[in-house]
Amino acid sequence: MASIAGCTGSFGGGKSNDGGAGGSDGSGKVKFWSSTNKQELTFHQNAAKAFRESNSTGLKIRPVPEGESSEQVVLSALSSGTAPGVFANVFPGFAAKLEKNGAVANLYELDGAKKFMKERSGQKILSRYESPDNGGMYQAPWKANPVLFQYNDTVFEESGYEADDYPQTLSGLIEAGKKITNQKSVEYLWDRAPKPTWYERWFDFLPLYLSATKGGDMIEATSDGKLKPAFNNDAAAKVLSFFQDLYDNDLAPSQSTKKQLFAKDKAAINTGGPWVIPFFKETNENISMSHRKPPVPDGMSLNGHTYADPKNTSIFKSANNKQGAWKFVSFEQQKKWDTKFLERSLQLPLRKDLVDVASGFFEKNPGVEKYAKVLETSHPPAYTPNYTKYMNTFSEQAFVPVCRGNKQPKKALNDAEQALKGVLN
Template structure:
């Protein structure tokens, strides 16, 4: 499958946590993650682990790594850390899997406040502003020697999100974006061209009606009711989710949910539901959406690139071939997408040996070899250009074209405030407002225009309340 290219190509280019609950961490002091630009890296730079700086003489050091992965993903993290231990000099890594990204962020900031933090913590992308505001973390640029890493070799769309005020606060690790997956067999049976999947909202609607009218599936499309997709669709139209350049030129104070871009998204989404072509699995119901697609109740699903590998296996187990396509856009033209996933943060309060050991583990986990290994087993795209080159040289993408779609979609993303992703403290709460707003629309409680107006009002009030607390 060869997705239609956009007109630009750029390789270079619910319980929400609140700062009130993190206030105890500010006593640790130090830089909150902003400030003047002090970019590390440059050309060259050896980011192999080399001689461990985390041990001293006969002394070894043990560090804690808290993450939010479960199941096979948790095992893959354990495999990486075990490999690190085998080649390191005296560093032991103890991993702990938390229930969710939100739980892990709250547990980490509480541990910093109590003086017993982990050395590394995996925090989801929407927790970035919360983490900075907590003052519970040390920017990774401050602890990794500039001659040990080359940030020029990292993918720009990934660094664009995590670099705030010129400072890289956390180390990108598991990054993803939204993608469409579809059932090639269902397309063929319905008379649709599986090598030419729909690229637009209208195309999705038409393909859905063809799939159902031919009796191939019950409904055309499914995906979780998740604000992450709305954020991607806003970026595709080069419209920021919030003001002040998506919260990057100053704190976000109001949303852009009253724009034509938002209207385009929700008019299509509600219309697809009203035509009985959208199988609504529920708010953030990833597992339910996956099940509906893999049992062939729908012919298409919008999901995360992080799950390409297990989704391919699930499709094969259910007797059909899965393929991937770009996230559909209103008119087929797309500026690009913000990333999702998570990054690795270093808490304050560590000993020098623990902090240096954490730096060594960060260097190891982002080596091209480790990133390629992670990508092959999951679908999270490598954060390093060099890893992609290795995979290309190995013929991985020729044998696995479904994975290539995610890389192409990423590389064709233009660097703008919209595609860099939004920064705001109450992001988890904002997502809930947007998701519940959609439910209100399809239940007939409000029309799209009035629903978006209410969403904007609720989000703006939430932003103001958060900003007042941290002021």
């Protein structure tokens, strides 16, 4: 993944980019870009085939072209007038940048869109993806891979733990790690090095911070509409202290090992979304793992708040058939397609009551159901166009120095807060 922080400029009001005539009445061809994931692309193509049976709107489905990053490709296409009408792989930080540049449509202004999204996703989920600036919606909630902790059952059982005794607190994990790594066969509690790249925080600091704060923000708006850091608190200090202990006690590597230690029963815990299930089974078909809510500081109970790892669907202002584009987007986000998407991609549609809607799928895939059960307590990244720079600065000023033993948690948070005051607006 590459940073989009350096891309600026306005793309609003550019020439039509869908090809053909038509517009507000839902006529005209719609060019739709998906991610490069083959399973997702096939899903979109199958949905388009069914859509054409009862709709005259023309559709062209293809994956986003290859490039340095999908975000860079989209920004370049917007500049040159060759962008699609729809892009179905937008993370919220990119949606904020597109909104700021005037490139994307407010979906709430399209006929029936707000009602449909509220019925399908529910207000709790929907409100997390709205623009804090104006309450508009520039990204239709599409899919998520909520981050849970995977516990290697073999490692824990060989260390004398029963499933009911697995550690649920940060201090409990450290104590378990000391015990587990006394086994000669186990190298680390957590095979995770303190990498500085912004998106790495999605899989270490952020799930634990969200759990410790029960979904607290890392950025908040001031009374004058400006954004300011909101992470300099006791919960963040406790989470950073956990990582300080983790590396001080050599319970995690200082450099990435790239050895698949968790899958080989040589590390006890891991983090990731439901995609970890087939990923680790490719390395070890006999792996046994439990999927658990992020641990919490002492004195708290598990609550299921975690990072959502979402990607959403945006419609560009330059699309010549925005209503037709929405017609297809809402078509493939109907309830009847939820199970098909799960079966095809093993990713979760961002929908309320998904466990009930796709109950047949989850009966056959109980491991994936664990992720679906935290979908409504999973949170997107902060909605700011400077998100990548923001998280890189937090990593450089706070997370990595604490893990390396170069700063104490409180000083690290103070330094990061000061460094970020000029970044967010």
